[in-house]
Amino acid sequence: MKHGLLLIDKPSGMTSHDVVQKVRRILNQKSVGHIGTLDPLASGLLGVVLGEATKLAQWLQVADKTYLADIKLGETTTTLDSDGDVVESKAVEVSRERVEEQVSQLNGDFDWPIPFFSAKKVGGEELYKKAYRGEAVPDLPLKKMSFFDVSLREYEKPHVQVKLSCEKGGFIRTWADQMGKALGVGAHLTGLRRLRVGRFEISQACDLKDLEEGRFEPAFFGFSELVRDWKTVRVNSKEEKLMENGQVPFDLQARLIPEQKEVLRSGQEQGVRVCNSEGQLRALLMIRPGQGIKILRVFKLDPDAFSH
Incomplete structure (x- = not known):
């Protein structure tokens, strides 16, 4: 395995x-x-x-992600992408300069509505289920979406290709829709390719x-390799045994006091790799604000050692 x-x-x-x-x-x-x-x-x-x-x-x-997005101007759809039905069409008389200007302005943090056809729950039910039933949701929930390194790659009217990065939770469909609204002609996503994750x-x-x-x-x-950026600590055989029994050794807690203080200061949780004296991974810990140190996983064997 x-x-x-x-x-x-x-x-x-x-x-x-x-x-x-x-x-x-x-x-x-x-x-x-x-x-x-x-x-x-x-x-x-x-x-x-x-x-x-x-x-x-x-x-x-x-982790944040980078995409190559293909967008068609002049058509708005029910799903904000090409899978949906066209609900409005407009002629596209937009210059490259105007598209470039608008692309640069859609770079940053925005509070935008979540797409109707999405898995976000409203009233205990996913929005897409309400959408398929034709049920109206007058006020779609707003979500903070962060986009950066946005650049125009190609523009051949009415088709636009944009390269952009976003933090977790950003909808590229929504970005395309907002660009269409800002240009006054509407738009929807016709293609998407993910280029990077972290x-x-x-x-x-x-x-x-x-x-x-x-x-x-x-x-x-x-x-x-997946947790290489986590803080690494080493434990002796006695401490290793305590963790196998679900306990975080007192001496280990003391050694992680600087990290616990930083977590309280920043409000951001921090992962810790625990290795034995030979450098083999034995456990993963998580330091959470106000919760101290929690054991995520204890390994009897090094996970890398028995990958085959």
Whole structure:
């Protein structure tokens, strides 16, 4: 069984779940998940977590992401992308200079409505279910969305291609819709390719054919690689035994006092890798504001050592 992150270049037309199912079958491994869902319309970098790495999914998916977005001006759709029905059409007489100006202005933090066709829950139910029933939601919830490094790549009226990065929770469909509104002609997303997630790039990924043929090692990152940026501490055999029994050793807590103070100051949780005297990973801890140190996972064996 493998434990780590597999970078897949997802083709357009497949759901992220379809990719997970295919990876399960090819690797003959049940413990498989993904981070950062890609809609069927989108292609590009999808992180697939394997084995023990599935326990890290919630921390891995907070990384910011970079996309190449194809947008059509002049048409607004129900879903804000090409999967929806066109609800309004307008002639597009917009210069490249005006598009460039608007693209540069949509760079920063915005409080924008969440797309109606999304998994966000309102009244205990996902919005897309209300949308499919034709149920109106007069005030869609607003969400802070952060976009940066936004640049215009191509413009051939009415088609626009933009490269942009966003923090977790940003909807590229919404960005495209807002650009159309600002230009006064409407717009929707026609294509999307994810190029980067955190420090991982699409150039490092393999496609599903590579996976089928066993040529995926360059796209696989072992468990320890995923937490390499976490604070690392070493413990002796006695402390290791205490953690196996669910206890954070007192001496270890004392050694992590500077990190606990920083977490309280910043309000941001911090992960800690615990290794034995030989440098093998034995546990993962999380320091949370106001909650102290919690054990996330204790390993009987080094996860990288028994990936095969």
